Every structure is written in structure tokens, then in C-alpha cells.
Amino acid sequence: MxxxxxxxxxxxxxxxxxxxxxxxxxxxxxxxxxxxxxxxxxxxxxxxxxxxxxxxxxxxxxxxxxxxxxxxxxxxxxxxxxxxxxxxxxxxxxxxxxxxxxxxxxxxxxxxxxxxxxxxxxxxxxxxxxxxxxxxxxxxxxxxxxxxxxxxxxxxxxxxxxxxxxxxxxxxxxxxxxxxxxxxxxxxxxxxxxxxxxxxxxxxxxxxxxxxxxSPRKRYWRQRRGRHPQIEPEIPRVEATPLPKDVRVGSPQKNPPSPRATQLEVEIEKELEEFDLNIALQSGSEPLGLLGASGSGKSMTLLCIAGLEEPTRGRIELNGRVLFDRARGIDLPARDRRVGIVFQNYALFPHLTVAENIAFGLPHDLRHPKAKRDRAVADYLGRMQLEGLENRYPEQLSGGQQQRVALARAIAARPEVLLLDEPFSALDTYLRSQLERQLVETLSDYGGVTIFVTHNLEEAYRVCQNLLVLSRGKAIAYGSKQAIFERPQTYSVAQLTGCKNFSRGRALGDGQIEALDWGCQLRAIDSIPAEFAFIGIRAHQIRFLEEWDESTTLRDRPSENLYPCWIAQTSETQHRMTLYLKLHDRPCSPQDYHLQAELFKEKWERLKDRPFPWQVYLDPLRLILMRSRSDASGVSP
Ligand SMILES: Nc1ncnc2c1ncn2[C@@H]1O[C@H](COP(=O)(O)OP(=O)(O)OP(=O)(O)O)[C@@H](O)[C@H]1O
Missing domain, CATH: 1.10.3720.10 (MetI-like)
Structure with missing residues (x-):
């Protein structure tokens, strides 16, 4: 049948x-x-x-x-x-x-x-x-x-x-x-x-x-295991490699942006669920730091500049090119903006090797043959001290190596603006400082606009010339780092820039102010602002009269802004001591204090056996006089 x-x-x-x-x-x-x-x-x-x-x-x-x-x-x-x-x-x-x-x-x-x-x-x-x-x-x-x-x-x-x-x-x-x-x-x-x-x-x-x-995923995992059975520990090299100047494979422009000409102008608003983002900034070739509490709109600002989120209103211009103009209906897609971004999690493509990740942003057309791309990749591997890692996959790299690949990938595409969204946040302290030095070196040769988001105040100060401080989507300070750190004009900016001591204040006239929460009358040197409401002093700028007794080199022993104090509690890090000070009287409990002072341990060792009360010195030069309002300082970089 x-x-x-x-x-x-x-x-x-x-x-x-x-x-x-x-x-x-x-x-x-x-x-x-x-x-x-x-x-x-x-x-x-x-x-x-x-x-x-x-x-x-x-x-x-x-x-x-x-x-x-x-x-x-x-x-x-x-x-x-x-x-x-x-x-x-x-x-x-x-x-x-x-x-x-x-x-x-x-x-x-x-x-x-x-x-x-x-x-x-x-x-x-x-x-x-x-x-x-x-x-x-x-x-x-x-x-x-x-x-x-x-x-x-x-x-x-x-x-x-x-x-x-x-x-x-x-x-x-x-x-x-x-x-x-x-x-x-x-x-x-x-x-x-x-x-x-x-x-x-x-x-x-x-x-x-x-x-x-x-499954191709299985295949690449197998390849990876075969080639690199172990991930080597990160051994960062301290010395920076000088950057070659002439690699232009990734650039459709004839020349990289010249430092002086590069200019980014942003004036945007974006309606968000919790608040409206409202940002105006200008930046040239000196890195601009974006500071602000978590959720204040830093990342969203970067995404709007990169064309990855759309502002509700406003305009973004880069070197004379309009990237976004709501009124004129212009919204250049991200791929045409020439704005590179390094994400907090690096966002390396996990299925591509280090070399393929770096090559991703290089042009893939007939005018740029593979050999040329390979040369450019080799060059960036060298610049970022990644030689020998080109065939590894991202998961086979340490955090520091991943960070450098992300930076190399962004820079290889020759962006006119480089946006760095907390690029060191996933790294330990030692690696952070190594990579920070390398970043500063890289940026000094980069020549385009850099915007650097960080929560680390010291890092912002070291890497950036200018700072923009954000609070709930608004710029509450914008200017040179010196102006913002030394003379913050509002309570929020002082707080965000690390000031720990605040008191409500009242002007008494004739350069005298009263610190209501500290129970002190103080002489101020700065002119007292019209809407004066708060006095502050940074913890490391608090001094003690006893230091003059201990030192033969200190001159001009102070005779004003001195108040008796007792220590309510202390805490220590490897190099510094933080003293919690009660003014005028003995503290009732460890939480009963007015001021925090920070001093190096050497000084603490010299002072610690001095009998109480000590005399705290609130230097008139160091007093920060602030308005209560938290709007932008109006200083332009
Ligand atoms: N894709 C999105 N769409 C709408 N709202 C968003 C989006 N991403 C973030 N937000 C909101 O925008 C606001 C600002 O968030 P953003 O991520 O910019 O803050 P941030 O300052 O970068 O915070 P962090 O320092 O924690 O990264 C937050 O209220 C957040 O909930």
C-alpha cells in the first residue's frame, strides 16, 4: 500500500x-x-x-x-x-x-x-x-x-x-x-x-x-570564555599618553572643532511630572560642571542636548548650527547632532568587542574602508591605554577599563560636544582619581564643549572651570567655580557646594550681623546683601584661637568673632577629624551642638589636650552671607 x-x-x-x-x-x-x-x-x-x-x-x-x-x-x-x-x-x-x-x-x-x-x-x-x-x-x-x-x-x-x-x-x-x-x-x-x-x-x-x-549569544559567550579565561585586575597606569592630533576618520568635518570657536548655547524648557526643567547655559571649550541633588534634572538636561529627549520649548545652538528650535520646528535627530554622551552605566554594547564598540561611531561607508577604521581604533586603544584588550567583550573588563572604552567610543565619533553623566560613579576612590587625571588630560586635547555631571564636589572643582547648580530643574547658580564655592549667594547653593554650618542671620548695621541660631554677634567683611537671611561658614574654615598659641608662624592673633566652645562629639576619617562644637556652654548630649569643624589630624593632635572651653574663631573673611531666595546668582561664566 x-x-x-x-x-x-x-x-x-x-x-x-x-x-x-x-x-x-x-x-x-x-x-x-x-x-x-x-x-x-x-x-x-x-x-x-x-x-x-x-x-x-x-x-x-x-x-x-x-x-x-x-x-x-x-x-x-x-x-x-x-x-x-x-x-x-x-x-x-x-x-x-x-x-x-x-x-x-x-x-x-x-x-x-x-x-x-x-x-x-x-x-x-x-x-x-x-x-x-x-x-x-x-x-x-x-x-x-x-x-x-x-x-x-x-x-x-x-x-x-x-x-x-x-x-x-x-x-x-x-x-x-x-x-x-x-x-x-x-x-x-x-x-x-x-x-x-x-x-x-x-x-x-x-x-x-x-x-x-x-543562539549567537551563546556563541559569543563561548568565544569569550575560550579566549580569556580570567579577568585581570585593573592596574591603571598613572602617566598619560599624549594624544595624536590628526585622526579624523570619524569626522565628516575637515577639522576638529577649534577650542575658541566651539560654543554651545542652550535655552530650553521641558515639562516633567514633578517640576519643569528650565535651563539656560552657554559653554565653550572649558568644561562645565553640572551639580545638583539627585533628581534635579542633570541627566535630563544632557538627554535634551543630545537629542534623546525633546524639550517642550526652547532652542539649542552649537557652533552656529541650530540643533533644536521649537518655534521654527527644528529638531535635529541625535545621530546628526555630533553630541557624544558617556552614560553612568557606560552602555557599552555587550555583544561587541572593545574594538567593535570603539569603531561603532566611525563612518561605515566606502570612503572609510575597514583598514582606515582599524587604524583609528588602534589609535584610540593607545590613547586610552587599552592595548591588548581590543578583542574582549565589555563584561570581561574591569569598571575602569569599561569607563575608558566608553570615553574612547564617544570621542572616536569626533563629537563637538561631549556629555559625561557621572562617568566615575561606579568606580572606587583610587581608580576615580587615576581616571580623573586621564580625563583631564584627554579633555585638554579634545577642544570641544564638555559638560560633566557629578555629585562629587571636589571632582567638579578639579575638572571644571565653570559650574551650573541645579535644583528642581532650575539653575540656582551659574558661574566660575571660584565664585560659586567661595561666595555662594543662596542657602541652597552653599548647601549643595558642601557648606555644613548655617544660621539664620540679621543685619545690625555698621558691618555687624547677628547669627540667631549660634547666639553670636559677628563682624562681616563682605557687603551685606539686600535680602540677607543666612550666615554660613565651611567646616574646614573654622579655626581656634589655640592654634595661635601652638604655632610660632601664625601672626595677627584675632581679637573679634571669638566665642567659647566645647566639643559635643567627634568623628574621624583616615586624615581628618570632624568636631561638633557647642558654643557658649557645655553640651548636654552629643547631638547638642552649633557648628561642625574639620581639621587635619596633625592639628588635632596638637590641640586635643588643651583645656576647655576653646575659643572658636569665625573669620570675617570666611563668613558666607546669603539671601534666602534660591534663584540663579546671575553670574555668567
Ligand atoms: N525619560 C523620562 N521621562 C520623563 N521624566 C523623566 C525621565 N527621566 C527622568 N525623568 C524625571 O525627570 C526628573 C529629573 O531626572 P534626572 O534623571 O534628570 O535627574 P538627575 O539630576 O540626573 O538625578 P541623578 O543625580 O539621581 O541621576 C526626575 O523627576 C525624573 O523622575
Whole structure:
């Protein structure tokens, strides 16, 4: 007896074609949905996954209505000579419709798992959306997509109800394995039914094994383990490598931005849920530091400048190029802005090696052959002291090495603005200071605009010439670092720049002020501001009359702004002591104090045995007189 194998061939053909179409449509739709912000998103999403939740016979009935002789699409196809119903294409259509939600949903879920900073980094490196999809999204989302493809294939292979409705059960033409099983059981041929069940099981299990075994992610993990069994500890080199000046592979411009010409002007507003961001700044080739409490809008400011978030109003201009102008409807995409960004988590592409990460922002066109790109990459590896690490993947690098790769990747794209979002926050203190020196060296040769976000005041002071202090989206101080640190004009700026001692203040006239919370009258040297409300003094600027007794070199023993004090408690770090001081009287408890003073341990050792009360000296030159209002100081860099 001749056994009819046609259900197998029909099923395989249908499953493969349906899975291929569903994969292309599913990935395309998932990618489009990641960028779609329209109102109908929820409705589209519902339509896309409806075939997954509707009974297959309902799906089949709807397809029959749509593609039948009197259906809207069926009539149109008939007009062109195609009759779909009860043909093999009908089995493929039915299988595609039921398989599509699986590829779409699994791909969308895999895309949603991607770190948004990978995509932002790729955009800021000049990559088009197509290249981002192919080079970043698909490889990184591959395990999820592969699972979707596998499920879609299994679903297409097992499709029954919709196929029966649309294509019928025509042996040798539309009869797939599920239909063959059903009709074998119906006609009492259980042997044939058992055989086809075994075939379906075999195909499905083999497909699972094949997809799992061929995951590119697994392949790169295997390669990595093979090549570099151990991650070496970070041994940073202290000396800085001089930067070659002439690597222009990544730049469509003939010359890198000249330090003097480079100028960024930003005046933007963005409505946020908790407050409105309202920023105006100008920056040239001297690094500008952005300081502010957590959530004050520093990162959002950077994202707006990079074109990764859209301001509600305003204008951004870079070297005469308008990057954004709401009034004129200009909003240059991130890839065309030439604004590089180093994220707090570095956002290195985990599936690319160090060399491939650095090369990502270099032009990939015929005018820039691979050999030229390789030379540029080698040059940046040298600059950043990353030689020998070019074939490693990001997870095989220490934090410091990752940070340098991120910086190299951003700079290699030759941006006119470099945005650094807390680039040292994930590093230990020792590495921080090593990399800070290297960063300062790199920036001195970079020549473009740099904006540096940090929570570390000392780091901001060392790296940046000018500072902008943010509070709830507003600039509360903007000027040279000296002006902001030495003469903060408001309470919030003094606090954000590290001042720990504050008292409400009152002007008494004739240069005299009263510190209400400290119970002191003090002489001030600075002119007293019109809306004077607070006095402050930094902890390390508090001194004691006893220091003059101990020292032979100190002259001009002070005779005013002196008050008796006792120590309520102390705390120590490796080099410094913090003393909590109670003025006028003995403290009742460790929490009963007015001022915090910081001094080096050497000085503490000399003073600590002196009898109390000591005489605290609040130097008139060091007193900070502040307004209560927390608006911008009005100082321009
Ligand atoms: N993509 C976003 N869409 C809308 N609002 C956002 C987005 N990202 C952040 N925000 C909100 O914007 C405000 C500023 O956040 P931002 O990340 O800029 O603060 P930050 O100063 O950088 O904080 P941190 O120092 O903790 O990183 C916060 O209220 C935050 O909830």
C-alpha cells in the first residue's frame, strides 16, 4: 500500500513559509511599536495579539469573510485572478495569522528588556535607526526573538481550526498533519493518527534543539570564555599618553572643532511630572560642571542636548548650527547632532568587542574602508591605554577599563560636544582619581564643549572651570567655580557646594550681623546683601584661637568673632577629624551642638589636650552671607 506522505510536506512547507512571514512582520511591527507614540497604540497592540486569544475557528471565520468570494479583500484578489479559499496559500495565510502574535509579542518583550542607554548611545554615535535595529537591537534581543520564532513555528505546524475554515481538508493540497490526525481518528485509523503525532513531536523537539544550539549569544559567550579565561585586575597606569592630533576618520568635518570657536548655547524648557526643567547655559571649550541633588534634572538636561529627549520649548545652538528650535520646528535627530554622551552605566554594547564598540561611531561607508577604521581604533586603544584588550567583550573588563572604552567610543565619533553623566560613579576612590587625571588630560586635547555631571564636589572643582547648580530643574547658580564655592549667594547653593554650618542671620548695621541660631554677634567683611537671611561658614574654615598659641608662624592673633566652645562629639576619617562644637556652654548630649569643624589630624593632635572651653574663631573673611531666595546668582561664566 502506498502511504500518503503529503500531509508532512504540506505541513513543513506551510510551517516554514508562515514562520518566515510571521518573523519578518513580527520583528518589523515590534520595532515600529517601540518608536510609535500615537494614541492608538493600545488598540494596535490588541489587534496584533488578537489571533493568539481568539478561538482558531473564529480567526478562520473572519479570514473567510475577508478573503472569501464576497469579502472585501477576496473580491479584489479575484479581480486580479487569484482565488485564495481552499488553496494551499490559504493554509499558509491561516498559519501566518495565528503565528504572527507570537513573533511580535516575544520580539516586543525582548526589545523592552534592552537597556535604553544602548539605543541612546548608538543614536548619539550617529547610527541610523536601521543600523541600530540590525547591529544592536536584533543581536541583543536574539534569545527572545528565537524563542518567538520557535513558538511561531510550532503554532503554525499545529494550526487546525483556521486552516480547516479557510483552506478545507483537501488531501494532497491543503491537508496538513493536524487535519490528517483529526480525520484519521474520525475514520478509526488510529495507527495513522499515532504515526502523525510522532512526526509532529519529532519536528517540534528538533526545532527547539536547533534554535537553542544556534543562539549567537551563546556563541559569543563561548568565544569569550575560550579566549580569556580570567579577568585581570585593573592596574591603571598613572602617566598619560599624549594624544595624536590628526585622526579624523570619524569626522565628516575637515577639522576638529577649534577650542575658541566651539560654543554651545542652550535655552530650553521641558515639562516633567514633578517640576519643569528650565535651563539656560552657554559653554565653550572649558568644561562645565553640572551639580545638583539627585533628581534635579542633570541627566535630563544632557538627554535634551543630545537629542534623546525633546524639550517642550526652547532652542539649542552649537557652533552656529541650530540643533533644536521649537518655534521654527527644528529638531535635529541625535545621530546628526555630533553630541557624544558617556552614560553612568557606560552602555557599552555587550555583544561587541572593545574594538567593535570603539569603531561603532566611525563612518561605515566606502570612503572609510575597514583598514582606515582599524587604524583609528588602534589609535584610540593607545590613547586610552587599552592595548591588548581590543578583542574582549565589555563584561570581561574591569569598571575602569569599561569607563575608558566608553570615553574612547564617544570621542572616536569626533563629537563637538561631549556629555559625561557621572562617568566615575561606579568606580572606587583610587581608580576615580587615576581616571580623573586621564580625563583631564584627554579633555585638554579634545577642544570641544564638555559638560560633566557629578555629585562629587571636589571632582567638579578639579575638572571644571565653570559650574551650573541645579535644583528642581532650575539653575540656582551659574558661574566660575571660584565664585560659586567661595561666595555662594543662596542657602541652597552653599548647601549643595558642601557648606555644613548655617544660621539664620540679621543685619545690625555698621558691618555687624547677628547669627540667631549660634547666639553670636559677628563682624562681616563682605557687603551685606539686600535680602540677607543666612550666615554660613565651611567646616574646614573654622579655626581656634589655640592654634595661635601652638604655632610660632601664625601672626595677627584675632581679637573679634571669638566665642567659647566645647566639643559635643567627634568623628574621624583616615586624615581628618570632624568636631561638633557647642558654643557658649557645655553640651548636654552629643547631638547638642552649633557648628561642625574639620581639621587635619596633625592639628588635632596638637590641640586635643588643651583645656576647655576653646575659643572658636569665625573669620570675617570666611563668613558666607546669603539671601534666602534660591534663584540663579546671575553670574555668567
Ligand atoms: N525619560 C523620562 N521621562 C520623563 N521624566 C523623566 C525621565 N527621566 C527622568 N525623568 C524625571 O525627570 C526628573 C529629573 O531626572 P534626572 O534623571 O534628570 O535627574 P538627575 O539630576 O540626573 O538625578 P541623578 O543625580 O539621581 O541621576 C526626575 O523627576 C525624573 O523622575
Amino acid at each position: 502506498n502511504f500518503d506522505w503529503s500531509p508532512l510536506w504540506i505541513s513543513l512547507r506551510t510551517g516554514i513559509v508562515a514562520t518566515a512571514i510571521a518573523t519578518v512582520l513580527g520583528i518589523g511591527t515590534a520595532h515600529w511599536m517601540t518608536t510609535y507614540r500615537g494614541k492608538g497604540k493600545a488598540v494596535l497592540e490588541t489587534i496584533a495579539i488578537a489571533p493568539l486569544v481568539l478561538p482558531p475557528t473564529v480567526v478562520g471565520f473572519l479570514l473567510l469573510w475577508l478573503l472569501g468570494k464576497n469579502g472585501p479583500l477576496g473580491r479584489w484578489l479575484m479581480h486580479w485572478g487569484f482565488e485564495v479559499i481552499f488553496s494551499w496559500p490559504a493554509t499558509a495565510i491561516a498559519a501566518t495569522v495565528v503565528a504572527f502574535p507570537l513573533t511580535y509579542k516575544m520580539t516586543a518583550a525582548a526589545f523592552a528588556q534592552l537597556d535604553p542607554n544602548w539605543l541612546r548611545a548608538a543614536r548619539s554615535l550617529g547610527a541610523s535607526e536601521g543600523r541600530i535595529a540590525i547591529a544592536v537591537m536584533l543581536p541583543l534581543a536574539w534569545p527572545g526573538i528565537a524563542a518567538g520564532i520557535l513558538l511561531a513555528f510550532a503554532r503554525a505546524l499545529g494550526e487546525f481550526g483556521a486552516t480547516l475554515m479557510l483552506a478545507g481538508n483537501i488531501p494532497g493540497k491543503t491537508q496538513t498533519i493536524p487535519l490528517a490526525i483529526y480525520f484519521a481518528v474520525e475514520t478509526g485509523n488510529t495507527q495513522a493518527a499515532r504515526f502523525w503525532v510522532t512526526v509532529v513531536l519529532g519536528i517540534s523537539l528538533s526545532a527547539i534543539a536547533a534554535v537553542n544550539g544556534r
